[in-house]
Amino acid sequence: MGELRSDTRHSKEGAARGRQRTAEAECKKYLEEALDLGLEETFPGSDPVAVTQPVRGSCGKDGG
Secondary structure (H helix, E strand, C coil): CHHHHHHHHHHHHHHHHHHHHHHHHHHHHHHHHHHHHHHHHCCCCCCCCCCCCCCECHHHCECC
16 A cells, blocks of 8 residues: 555656646747747847937927
8 A cells, every 4th residue: 555655646746747747748849939039020130230329400309
């Protein structure tokens, strides 16, 4: 009877590990999809970044 309890405990632990692995895989998949979406949203990443600021006119208003 001790073996039956031991087997049950091992099968429950194995199931818990399996659920944890599944949750980790789902989390990783979600993060990968989020990264892919972020990369798509910023494509093409080779465009140069504008480093200049617009020139302001007198009194802090745009020139004119």
